Structures are given as C-alpha cells and as structure tokens.
Amino acid sequence: MSAVSAVANPAPPARLAVLLSGRGSNFLALHAAIEAGELPARIVLVLSNVADAPGLEHARRLGLPARSVPSRGEPSRQAHEAQIEQALAAAGAEWICLAGYMRLLSAEMVARHRRRIVNVHPSLLPAFPGLDAQGQAVEHGVRVSGCTVHLVDEKLDNGPIVVQRAVPVLPHDDRDALAARILEQEHRAYPEALRRLLTESWEVRGRRLVFAPGDEESAAGG
Numbered sequence: 674m675s676a677v678s679a680v681a682n683p684a685p686p687a688r689l690a691v692l693l694s695g696r697g698s699n700f701l702a703l704h705a706a707i708e709a710g711e712l713p714a715r716i717v718l719v720l721s722n723v724a725d726a727p728g729l730e731h732a733r734r735l736g737l738p739a740r741s742v743p744s745r746g747e748p749s750r751q752a753h754e755a756q757i758e759q760a761l762a763a764a765g766a767e768w769i770c771l772a773g774y775m776r777l778l779s780a781e782m783v784a785r786h787r788r789r790i791v792n793v794h795p796s797l798l799p800a801f802p803g804l805d806a807q808g809q810a811v812e813h814g815v816r817v818s819g820c821t822v823h824l825v826d827e828k829l830d831n832g833p834i835v836v837q838r839a840v841p842v843l844p845h846d847d848r849d850a851l852a853a854r855i856l857e858q859e860h861r862a863y864p865e866a867l868r869r870l871l872t873e874s875w876e877v878r879g880r881r882l883v884f885a886p887g888d889e890e891s892a893a894g895g
Contacts, residue, residue, distance in 0.1 A: 684713070686707075686713050686714045686715045687713065687714040687715075687767050687768055687871050688714070688715060688717045688764070688765050688766050688767045688768070689703070689714050689715065689716050689717065689718075689766065689767070689768050689769075689770055689867075690716075690717060690718040690719075690720060690760075690761050690764060690766035690768070690769050690770070691703065691716055691718070691719045691720070691728075691732075691770045691771075691772050692720050692721070692722075692757075692769060692770070692771050692772065692774040693719065693720075693721050693726060693728040693729075693771075693772045693773050693774055694721055694722055694723050694726055694728075694773055694774050694775040694776070695723070695726055695727065695728060695773045695775070696726075696727045696728055696731075696773070697719070697726070697727060697728020697729075697731050697732070697772060697773065698772075698773075698856065698859075698860065699772035699773060699793055699859055699860065699863050700716075700719060700728050700731070700732070700770075700772040701731060702859070702860035702861075702863055702864060703716070703770060703772070703863060703864055703867065704716060704735060704737075705864075706864035706868070711864060711868065712864050712867060712868050712871070713868070713871055713872065714768075714867065714871060716732075716737050717738060717764040717765060717766055718737075718738050718739075718740065718760060718761065718764035718766055719732035719737055719738065719739045719740070720739075720740050720741070720742060720757065720760055720761075721739075721740075721741050721742070721774075722741070722742060722743060722744040722753070722774070722775075722776055723741065723743070724741040724743050726741070728772070728773075729741060738764060740760055742756045742757055742760060744776060750779055751779070751781075754778070754779055754781075754782050757782075758782070758785070767789065768789050768790075768791065768867075769786055769789060769790045769791070770790075770791050770792075770863075770867065771790065771791065771792040771793070771825065772793070772863075774792075777829060778790070778825065780827040783825055783826060783827050784827075788824055788877070790824065790825035791822060791823070791824060791825065791835070791863075791866065791867060791870070792822070792823055792824075792825050792830070792832070793820060793821070793822045793859050793862065793863045793866075794806065794820065794821050794822075794823065794830050795807055795818075795820050795852065795855045795856070795859065796809070796810060796818055796819065796820070796821065796855075797817070797818060797819045797820075797821060797837055797839065798821040798823060798830055798831075798834065798837075799830075799831075800815070800818075801813075801818075802829055802830035802831070803829060803830065805848070806818075807848050807851045807852040807855060808848040810842060810851060811842065811846055811847060811848050811851055815842055816841065816842055817839050817840070817841055817842060818839075818840050818842050818851060818855060819837060819838050819839040819840045819855060819858060820837065820838050820840070820855050820858050820859045820862055821834055821836070821837045821862075822834075822835045822836045822837075822862050822863055822865075822866035822867075823835055824877070824882065833877050833880060833881060833882035834881075834882060835866040835869065835870060835882055836862045836865055836866035836869070837862070838858040838859075838861065838862045840854050840855050840858055869884065873885065
C-alpha cells in the first residue's frame, strides 16, 4: 500500500477591520496585497469617523463592507467607541488596522484589543510623532525620515515597532514632496508588517517586538 502524506489544513485568513478618516490609500495597499496572495487576510469591515471619507467609497466599489460612525455630535469618546465596538463585533474582526484614522483610541479600547491594533506613521518613530510628521522632518532639517508600522498602545505613536523603512530627505524637499515619497514606502511596509505579524512567531519584550529566531531578519529596519 502506498503511503499517504497528510497535509495540514491552512489557517483561515485573518479578519481585518480597517479604520480610516480620509482617502484610504494604505487601505487600498492592504487590499491589493490580499488580492495578490501576499497577505493571508480578508477585510471584513472598512469604517470611518468621517461620513464622506473617500476611503469608504473605494471600499464600496470593491464590494467590501463599509460603514461610517461619525464622531461629530457624539456626547463622549466612550459613546463613539461603543458604536465602533458594535460594528467590529458584528463583522467578527480579529485585527484593527489604522490607515489614516485621525482619532486617538482610548486606553480602554486599546486594552480590549491588546496587541491586535496596528498603525502606520509617516516618520521613523520615536522621531516626530503626532500630526504633520513630514513637515516636522523638513523643518528640523533631518537628512533621513521614513515610515513606521507599529502596534498601538495607550500613548500616541508609541507602541512596539514592527517594520520601518527609511526615506532620504532631499535638499530641496518641501513637506508635500517628502510626504509623497514616504507614502510610497508606507504602501510597502504596511502589508509586509501585517504579513509578518500573521505568519511568524513574535513577542514583545519591554518596548521591543521580537520575531522568533529562524524567521526573517529583524523587522525593525525592514
């Protein structure tokens, strides 16, 4: 009798919710990576705190579940986040990907999804957290900037780093020129970071995210 080799069933794709406030270009980069078979995930919800965010229309054109939960007019952050939590639960989301989401999540919401919220920021953190990181880089005259994909914790742009990509700051750069080049790297770094989080063994030691020995080279530094 010939031997029969057993093939393990592949893990089901991770269920992602993408939160955005604007055009959603990083959301589109994640979707493209999924469609190309580079990211073992599927997007189960695209949610925005801005009712007319262009990213929502992109999601609808792609046939993805899209919902707005406007933050304006809500009596409190807790009331707004309660609606978001209901939408996440209804979609069965396992991971939350922030893609230009212009609201700081409460410590309570971060704790409920600990180590399952990912963000991309247009600087080499810890340099230039917060708004207009590209403008800050130009103003300070740094020679190198870039982008960082990190896990979200209770502080602004502070969680463990997953992937970074460096971008040179050219002598005649203004904020928009630098932002455009950084954005190109964000579109590469975000799918890469999420793929590693989903397919490799990792742990957080202190402030550092460490991938298991034998996996790909350390993600911090790309």
